[in-house]
Amino acid sequence: MTDTERTGLLMQALGSQYGMLQSARGATIAESSSRSSLYLTSLTGSVVGLSFVAQASKFGDTFFVFALAILPVVFFLGAVTYYRTLQTGVEDVIYGLAMDRIRKFYSEIDLSHAQLFDETSVDRVGMQRMGLWTLRWQQFLSAAATVAIINSVVGGVFIAIFIGYFFAAPAPVLLGIGFLAAVLISLAFLRHQWSTWMQVARRFQI
Secondary structure: OOHHHHHHHHHHHHHHHHHHHHHHHHHHHHHHHHHHHHHHHHHHHHHHHHHHHHHHHOOOHHHHHHHHHHHHHHHHHHHHHHHHHHHHHHHHHHHHHHHHHHHHHHHOOOHHHHHHHOOOOOOOOOOOOOOOOOHHHHHHHOHHHHHHHHHHHHHHHHHHHHHHHHHOOOHHHHHHHHHHHHHHHHHHHHHHHHHHHHHHHHHOOO
């Protein structure tokens, strides 16, 4: 096999690999969107159901039993949705880095046209190379963070209802407890997300 034939096969293989990586990135985005939509749809249905039960029972025992039964399920769904959307985000970054290596190889073939392969997408763990974004604030824009914050509110509401039902605490106290619980849960989620991204950054030397 001649060098020309080898080069041609290499270029075909790289082109095919680039296309597969691009499809894989699209799949991560699609899965993240579908999982987030499933969680939000389930949450919306649960809230609507709770409102109907509250009206019918006038916030009696039936409402509390229904809330204490359904909210843990919603919270569990939110927790696994958060974790999976975080995973797909990491996968997306890994695919993006692989595509970046292929673009870099293309740019080195003919240096006079290297600008044609300049990076145009955000492939560095939510940080553009031009320095327009910083990772610490960019993390709040992810699908995982969105799910985490919403799910934290669900957890706070569940804790407030639980304490209100079993200990008959006044409404202001329950409001404060629910708010504090939501803040603590959201901080736990965000801390986990930050730790995960830092591990990815160290692993790939980003």
